[in-house]
Amino acid sequence: MLKKLEITSKFLKQVSTLIKSREQAAIIKIFLEIHPADIAEIIENLNDDEGQYIFEILESQKSADTIIELEDEIRDNFLSELSPKEIAEDLIEKLESDDAVDIISDLSEDKKNKVLTYIEDKSQYNNITDLLSYDTNTAGGLMAKELIKVNENWSTVECLAEMRKQAKRIKKVHTIYIIDNNNILLGLLSLRNLLVSEKSTPIKSIIKKDIISVKSYEKKEVVANIMNKYDLVVLPVVDKNNKLLGRITIDDVIDYVKEDAEKDYQMASGISEDIESNDNIFELTRARLPWLIIGMVGGILGAKIIGVFDLENNFELAFFIPLIAAMGGNVGVQSAAIVVQGLANNNLQSNNISNKLIREFGVGLLNGIICSIIILFVTIILGFSFALSITVSISLLSVIIFAAIFGTFIPLILNKNNIDPALATGPFITTVNDILGLIIYFSIGQAIL
Amino acid sequence: MLKKLEITSKFLKQVSTLIKSREQAAIIKIFLEIHPADIAEIIENLNDDEGQYIFEILESQKSADTIIELEDEIRDNFLSELSPKEIAEDLIEKLESDDAVDIISDLSEDKKNKVLTYIEDKSQYNNITDLLSYDTNTAGGLMAKELIKVNENWSTVECLAEMRKQAKRIKKVHTIYIIDNNNILLGLLSLRNLLVSEKSTPIKSIIKKDIISVKSYEKKEVVANIMNKYDLVVLPVVDKNNKLLGRITIDDVIDYVKEDAEKDYQMASGISEDIESNDNIFELTRARLPWLIIGMVGGILGAKIIGVFDLENNFELAFFIPLIAAMGGNVGVQSAAIVVQGLANNNLQSNNISNKLIREFGVGLLNGIICSIIILFVTIILGFSFALSITVSISLLSVIIFAAIFGTFIPLILNKNNIDPALATGPFITTVNDILGLIIYFSIGQAIL
Numbered sequence: 001m002l003k004k005l006e007i008t009s010k011f012l013k014q015v016s017t018l019i020k021s022r023e024q025a026a027i028i029k030i031f032l033e034i035h036p037a038d039i040a041e042i043i044e045n046l047n048d049d050e051g052q053y054i055f056e057i058l059e060s061q062k063s064a065d066t067i068i069e070l071e072d073e074i075r076d077n078f079l080s081e082l083s084p085k086e087i088a089e090d091l092i093e094k095l096e097s098d099d100a101v102d103i104i105s106d107l108s109e110d111k112k113n114k115v116l117t118y119i120e121d122k123s124q125y126n127n128i129t130d131l132l133s134y135d136t137n138t139a140g141g142l143m144a145k146e147l148i149k150v151n152e153n154w155s156t157v158e159c160l161a162e163m164r165k166q167a168k169r170i171k172k173v174h175t176i177y178i179i180d181n182n183n184i185l186l187g188l189l190s191l192r193n194l195l196v197s198e199k200s201t202p203i204k205s206i207i208k209k210d211i212i213s214v215k216s217y218e219k220k221e222v223v224a225n226i227m228n229k230y231d232l233v234v235l236p237v238v239d240k241n242n243k244l245l246g247r248i249t250i251d252d253v254i255d256y257v258k259e260d261a262e263k264d265y266q267m268a269s270g271i272s273e274d275i276e277s278n279d280n281i282f283e284l285t286r287a288r289l290p291w292l293i294i295g296m297v298g299g300i301l302g303a304k305i306i307g308v309f310d311l312e313n314n315f316e317l318a319f320f321i322p323l324i325a326a327m328g329g330n331v332g333v334q335s336a337a338i339v340v341q342g343l344a345n346n347n348l349q350s351n352n353i354s355n356k357l358i359r360e361f362g363v364g365l366l367n368g369i370i371c372s373i374i375i376l377f378v379t380i381i382l383g384f385s386f387a388l389s390i391t392v393s394i395s396l397l398s399v400i401i402f403a404a405i406f407g408t409f410i411p412l413i414l415n416k417n418n419i420d421p422a423l424a425t426g427p428f429i430t431t432v433n434d435i436l437g438l439i440i441y442f443s444i445g446q447a448i449l
Numbered sequence: 450m451l452k453k454l455e456i457t458s459k460f461l462k463q464v465s466t467l468i469k470s471r472e473q474a475a476i477i478k479i480f481l482e483i484h485p486a487d488i489a490e491i492i493e494n495l496n497d498d499e500g501q502y503i504f505e506i507l508e509s510q511k512s513a514d515t516i517i518e519l520e521d522e523i524r525d526n527f528l529s530e531l532s533p534k535e536i537a538e539d540l541i542e543k544l545e546s547d548d549a550v551d552i553i554s555d556l557s558e559d560k561k562n563k564v565l566t567y568i569e570d571k572s573q574y575n576n577i578t579d580l581l582s583y584d585t586n587t588a589g590g591l592m593a594k595e596l597i598k599v600n601e602n603w604s605t606v607e608c609l610a611e612m613r614k615q616a617k618r619i620k621k622v623h624t625i626y627i628i629d630n631n632n633i634l635l636g637l638l639s640l641r642n643l644l645v646s647e648k649s650t651p652i653k654s655i656i657k658k659d660i661i662s663v664k665s666y667e668k669k670e671v672v673a674n675i676m677n678k679y680d681l682v683v684l685p686v687v688d689k690n691n692k693l694l695g696r697i698t699i700d701d702v703i704d705y706v707k708e709d710a711e712k713d714y715q716m717a718s719g720i721s722e723d724i725e726s727n728d729n730i731f732e733l734t735r736a737r738l739p740w741l742i743i744g745m746v747g748g749i750l751g752a753k754i755i756g757v758f759d760l761e762n763n764f765e766l767a768f769f770i771p772l773i774a775a776m777g778g779n780v781g782v783q784s785a786a787i788v789v790q791g792l793a794n795n796n797l798q799s800n801n802i803s804n805k806l807i808r809e810f811g812v813g814l815l816n817g818i819i820c821s822i823i824i825l826f827v828t829i830i831l832g833f834s835f836a837l838s839i840t841v842s843i844s845l846l847s848v849i850i851f852a853a854i855f856g857t858f859i860p861l862i863l864n865k866n867n868i869d870p871a872l873a874t875g876p877f878i879t880t881v882n883d884i885l886g887l888i889i890y891f892s893i894g895q896a897i898l
Contacts, residue, residue: 035661037678174682212484228707229486231700233623233682250699251680257703258677261710262790268717269786269874270779281811285819288783288812292820292849295779299772300827306768318767319755322883323748325771329778330719330744330876334737337718341711362730363737370734371741378749400741425718427779434771 005038012045019050024057036062040069052078064094068102076106084111088118096170097127098144098252104128105136131246139223140216142253143237143246146170149177152186152204159189159203174234177244178207185236185244187211213238216245221260224253264340268333268425270295291427298431302438309442316385317445320392321438323375327396328403328437329430331367335360335407336425343411343421357408364404372397391448395441402440403433454487461494468499473506480507489518497526513543517551525555533560537567545619546576547593547701553577554585580695588672589665591702592686592695595619598626601635601653608638608652623683626693627656634685634693636660662687665694670709673702713789716871717782719744740876747880751887758891765834766894769841770887772824776845777852777886778879780816784809784856785874792860792870806857813853821846840897844890851889852882 018027031039031054039062043051055063055078067075079087087107092100092115104112119125127145134140148166150159163176176189187209213236214223227235227250235248270291302325311318339356372393379389407429411421467476480488480503488507492500492515504512504527516524528536536556541549541564553561568574576594583589597615599608612625625638636658662685663672676684676699686695719740751774760767788805821842828838856878860870 035679037680228700228703230484231486231698233699249680250682250703251677254677254699254703254706258706258710261707261714265710265714265717265790266786268714270783271786281808281815284787284808284812285815288780289816289819291783292776292779292816293823295775296772296820296824296827299769299775300824300831302771302775303768303828303833304831306771311764311767315760315764315767318760318764318770319752320748321767321770322751322755322774322887323745325774326744326748326751326778326880326883327741329775330741330879331737333875334719334740337715337720338733341714359730359733363733366730366734367738367741370738371745374742375745375749378745379752382749382753384752426782430779431775434775438771 005034007038007041007045012042015042015054016046016050019046019053027054028057028059031058031062036065037069039066040071044071044074048074048077052081060090061094064091067091068095068099072106075103079103079106084114085118087111088115089120092119092128093121093124096144096146097124097131097246098142100124100128101131104132134216137220138216139214139218139220139235139237139248140245142220142223142248142256143216144249145246147175147177147236147244147247149179149183149244150189150203152178152180152207154203174247174249175236177236177247178203179244183243185211185213185238185242188236211236213242214248215240220256223248224257224260227253228257260344264344264422264425267420267422268337268340270427294427294431298434301435305435305438306442309446314445314449316388317391317442317449319384319388320395320441323392324395324399324437324441325434327371328399328433331364331400331403332407332429332433333425335364335404336411336421336429339408339411340421340425343415356412357405360404360408361401364401367404368397368400371400387449391441391445394448395437395444398440398444399433399437402436406433406436454483456487456490456494461491464491464503465495465499468495468502476503477506477508480511485511485514486518488515489520493520493523497523501527501530509539510543513540516540517544517548521555524552528552528555533563534567536560537564538569541568541577542570542573545593545595546573546580546695547591549573549577550580553581583665586669587665588663588667588669588684588686588697589694591669591672591697591705592665593698594695596624596626596685596693596696598628598693599638599652601627601629601656603652623696623698624685626685626696627652628693632692634660634662634687634691637685660685662691663697664689669705672697673706673709676702677706709793713793713871713874716869717786717789717874719876743876743880747883750884754884754887755891758895763894763898765837766840766891766898768833768837769844769890772841773844773848773886773890774883776820777848777882780813780849780852781856781878781882782874784813784853785860785870785878788857788860789870789874792864805861806854809853809857810850813850816853817846817849820849836898840890840894843897844886844893847889847893848882848886851885855882855885 015027015030018030034042039054039058043054043066046054051074055066058066067078070078082090087103091103095103104115107115116125116129119128131140131143131145134143148163148170150162154162178186178189180186187207188211189203189206189208193206193208212226212230212232214226216237216239223235226232227248233250236244237246237248239245271287306318306321309317375396376389376393379392380386384392410429411425414423415421464476464479467479483491488503488511492503495503500523504515507515516527519527531539536552540552544552553564556564565574565578568577580589580592580594583592597612597619599611603611627635627638629635636656637660638652638655638657642655642657661675661679661681663675665686665688672684675681676697682699684697685693686697688694720736755767755770758766824845825838825842828841829835833841859878860874863872864870
């Protein structure tokens with residue numbers, strides 16, 4: 001009985017010890033009871049050689065189920081150790097078509113073609129070559145070909161026999177689709193209806209027609225929004241004529257939803273690539289350096305701007321540079337984040353964008369007034385000169401309002417030009433607001449002091 | 450046939466016009482064909498009175514299905530217009546137990562008790578009072594009671610009859626659970642096995658025993674991790690003796706996964722409450738002001754720190770205040786974000802935290818060296834004095850390394866003390882790094898200049 005497993009460091013040490021003494025039988029016995037998702041996690045927590053050893057001694061179906069759960073880097077390592085024939089026979093032929101395609105897509109063009117020639121199961125070969133023809137960012141690229149379909153004109157007895165036959169080749173039956181003679185999707189046969197109806201009922205009379213489907217060329221994010229909105233566990237994919245092509249299951253979409261939310265978060269935090277905390281130093285550095293360089297360019301520009309003003313005779317102005325810069329950045333990021341999430345969740349209709357700007361101006365004004373009153377009193381109490389206090393207070397109000405509007409506007413413009421609006425949050429907007437904040441602050445300061 | 454719907458502003462205007470002329474029949478006809486999730490979205494895009502009108506004329510099952518899809522605020526408005534009797538009869542009795550509990554939990558204690566007295570369906574009443582006893586943050590709080598279960602000792606004929614009976618009361622059949630005489634969960638009867646086996650097969654022989662379940666007291670996030678990791682669409686909930694209590698479906702968990710990722714993003718962006726871009730100005734202001742005040746406190750501290758040093762005679766030091774502050778903040782947020790995501794995805798084992806700190810130090814060192822070399826050359830080329838260039842370069846190196854370590858450490862410490870580590874990203878860490886960066890910069894500057 002497969003169970004969920006708590007992977008402790010004690011357990012990992014036991015496994016390491018067994019590997020060192022090459023106790024193959026004992027290891028196989030342990031792993032027999034472990035879910036592939038857990039085996040993958042164990043392998044990721046062992047060193048490369050130990051992981052490779054485990055992967056090699058796994059029974060073929062289990063190693064196929066495990067490899068699709070592994071992190072890309074480790075998976076690629078394992079694949080590079082296998083011949084095209086091994087990949088075809090031990091992995092590809094044991095997997096459902098969508099997972100098989102994920103593996104094949106990771107290979108070089110040359111190795112991919114070799115693997116294809118070794119696939120003996122004709123229907124798997126056809127499924128894979130068909131799936132490879134779709135753009136990976138579309139519904140077609142997400143779908144699997146395995147599904148159960150019955151013809152509306154069949155009798156119940158025919159259907160049951162056919163369903164049994166089809167189910168034997170499929171791991172998990174999600175839904176039974178009903179098609180016409182031309183493979184056009186008509187509806188589905190729900191498990192509930194199947195259970196509730198008597199055996200003699202004709203298929204046509206128990207068809208559930210309110211079925212939501214997606215066209216093969218629609219984007220991943222459309223698929224995710226549809227499945228999420230309508231609470232669907234499986235979504236049929238059709239071509240432009242409604243011919244049934246395949247189906248997408250929710251687990252593939254969850255990964256996408258999660259990655260998408262994480263990507264926004266990483267962008268907002270100034271990390272440019274998809275990295276994980278376990279990646280190596282050079283990958284981590286490469287993902288972070290671009291944003292730091294933007295920050296440096298901003299800092300150097302800031303130095304030049306400050307240099308333009310007569311700081312020598314108004315050196316107290318320097319005291320509040322950090323305050324002005326920080327507040328501009330904070331407000332800008334807040335405004336941008338709200339817009340980015342609104343866009344991601346599809347609850348920003350383009351017809352209410354002007355409302356949005358007005359509201360954002362209102363929020364900026366309110367926050368700005370509150371903050372500038374606080375700062376005026378605090379600076380006076382702390383003994384800064386009245387002129388400086390007034391300068392800081394007025395500058396802060398202007399910077400906050402400006403940053404709020406700017407932070408709202410930039411992601412909307414990026415989105416309109418089909419650039420990921422999340423780019424606008426994080427270091428980019430902080431840097432721009434820093435600079436604009438400095439210009440506003442010193443201009444007001446120069447005028448007042 | 451229900452279809453997915455593109456909600457355009459043209460369509461919304463048509464609906465508004467129909468509402469104005471009170472064309473009830475026409476409206477009902479339109480909404481007959483629309484999915485409750487879309488009706489909810491339409492209501493959210495109309496004004497309050499129009500939304501209320503639509504909700505009132507919907508047929509009862511449809512209004513029940515729609516209300517669970519609505520945003521909290523609008524839902525609460527609608528509920529406040531209904532009497533306890535209407536809520537019980539028109540909504541609660543038409544919903545599955547988990548959704549019914551969501552509605553009831555939104556009511557005041559007083560109204561809740563009144564609604565309960567009006568629930569006539571005995572089994573729904575029992576389901577709801579049972580579910581209300583669980584903590585909403587646990588598996589018990591997420592589950593629904595509706596499920597199909599059969600006894601391992603039953604004959605196939607008995608099972609099919611019983612399954613049909615149970616299925617009639619349930620909207621969507623996900624899985625059929627197999628229990629013993631004491632209601633202990635033994636396994637499940639997969640649709641696939643049901644299809645593949647002959648009618649005379651005894652239940653016991655086709656039981657699928659490798660079933661993953663969750664205890665009712667386990668936390669929401671544990672549930673989400675399990676369903677995500679093992680690609681589960683439905684997860685049975687048991688008590689500590691493995692008695693079957695209910696089941697959780699993936700759609701409830703997706704919402705949670707999404708909200709959780711969004712919450713981290715909002716925190717990183719300095720937004721303290723769950724708000725949406727459509728909320729009103731005061732809610733938006735309240736969610737953002739706390740972080741701005743933290744930023745102001747940091748800015749004032751920064752002013753005091755700069756005041757301590759002899760800026761008057763070294764006023765050029767002020768030129769690079771924005772650079773140092775920005776870089777400290779950027780690096781700190783990057784480091785913290787990686788740790789926060791690692792913690793959220795459960796791939797940070799506590800046994801490799803020291804590795805993590807060493808690696809983060811390495812990344813900081815590498816980024817720091819690259820940035821400080823670049824800044825040294827650029828400042829010299831731009832004509833800043835050599836002493837100032839050296840000061841900025843050394844300070845930048847120190848600040849980057851320090852911020853990287855600090856950014857890694859803080860979320861780990863927060864997490865260890867059961868505080869949400871996402872608090873560490875965003876304005877908090879930026880502000881702290883600003884101040885520390887200033888101290889490092891001016892100390893080095895004072896020593897060199």
